[in-house]
Amino acid sequence: MADSPPRHPRFLALLAILLLLTVPWPFIGSETVFAWGLPRWLWWSLGWTAALAVTTAWGILRLWGDEEDPS
């Protein structure tokens, strides 16, 4: 079987945690406060989404093996 992210459960767990973090849970019901021109919850969500995107790209480039013949 080719090397692939399912062979790296910690990486998949990291993706799941990042996905959970993209949701602005800590800001539920709080007042909208702006920081550097944008609502703070938006910074939170975009920041973790960027982390998810970069981690996904890293996983694709580093954990996806080159083998053409798995079995």
Place this chain on the structure above:
Amino acid sequence: MTDPQSVVIASCVYGVLLLTLGYFGRRAKQRNTLEDHFLAGRSIGLVVLLLTLFATQYSGNSLSGFPGKTYRAGLGYIMSVTFMVGVVSGYLLYAPALLARARKRRYLTPNDFLADRFGSPTLHYTAAAIFAFTLCNFLLAQLMAMGHAFAGLTDGRISYTAGVVGGAAVILGYELLGGMRAVAWTDAIQGSILISGLALVVVVVVTEIGTPTAILQTLAVQAPAKVASPSFQACLTWLSTCALLGLGGPLYPQAIQRLFAARRIGELRSALAIMALVPLFVITTVVFIGITGAMLFPDLDTVGSDQVTFRVLGHLADLQPWVGLPVLLVMMGVLAAIMSTADSALLSLASIFTKDVIARRLGLRGTEVDRLTRVVPAISLGAVLLLGWIALEPRFTLWRLLEIKFEVLIQLSPAFVLGTLPPPSHGRPYAARDVLRGLMVGLTLALGLYLTGHSTIFGLHAGVLGVIANYLTAMASRRLDRRPETV
């Protein structure tokens, strides 16, 4: 607003360009085989691959529908950035192992994997029906969107009917001429138009209306609810939508076939890595357009808000005459996005009928299936005629069924994810009966909830609840039913 006459002329020029690309696609054909027609002979390189993946993932809905949703839901629809990244993350669950196997065994359709891995005719035909249902849904929605887009953008100079018929004829033309090669090339053109149009619009909005921070601060005073943080239920829906699209999006057969069509795994990895970053720029821009619309036009109804992209563009063109070119580019970009989604769905639908249904029924194997290249035009024509006819006379009872494509498609996720897992150290690998039991439980739950009016429960989609039950059933089946795998 941009002169409708110029949109008519640009549409005609664009149609001729697409047909010309189809002609060159035909000339570039290397062999008269299904692999050459449906997968461009597995020869698509990095740049075209990236742009065709982009054009396939970003439909007309992403450009005109997402700003409308942002307008109505407010800044909370920034979750669309997350779920579009999630679609690419979702590939990591099964695509590397699937691709390795697909290249060795020369799969043409996603269903080839299921047939090869599980060997169950019941699973094969059920999956083919789910894929065909999803693709018909896509194609029909795009044909209707094409009719509305032509009629709306040309101020009625091209009627809805002419838009559906003309657009479908052009798509059918270049697809039959050049197959996947032509579709990928036209997708590349369509993707380029989309990206350049959006980039120009951002520049124009920032220079003529204001920066995102200025627009958001104005909106916070004007309509505070639109910039407020999402409620708990909205957060659950956010997570559920990410799961729905993250598991369902990578299962689109047209997207999987683009992975199969890559020239080299290395190029595919590079293209997908870039695709993971694309939503940060493209979808953020699309949400920005919706927010700008909410500030400029605060009182739109649902229908009006669905046209908010065009209203913002019209407003920009009224402010500055030089804005006409970017506006025209984005308008063509919307048309291009619709057409690129439609052509991918049509090609994939034809491949599923040809390979998964006809070749299977006739018992054709290996190179014998290439005899079916002669029936591909008839299948494509038949699909366009049937769906075009429905698009011209929409039946709303049918629409209800078509809304549920993701809830249904996502139920195939365990078949691909569990089917590509490495062999376990203890017990047997997943068998067709495990996957089928899960699929039946998942489909029954998702469709049952949806059709009884419970499309979401506590913010969680029926399809997501169905797929959780689906995975649990398949896992329990493997653990409890210890008979050895028969295939």
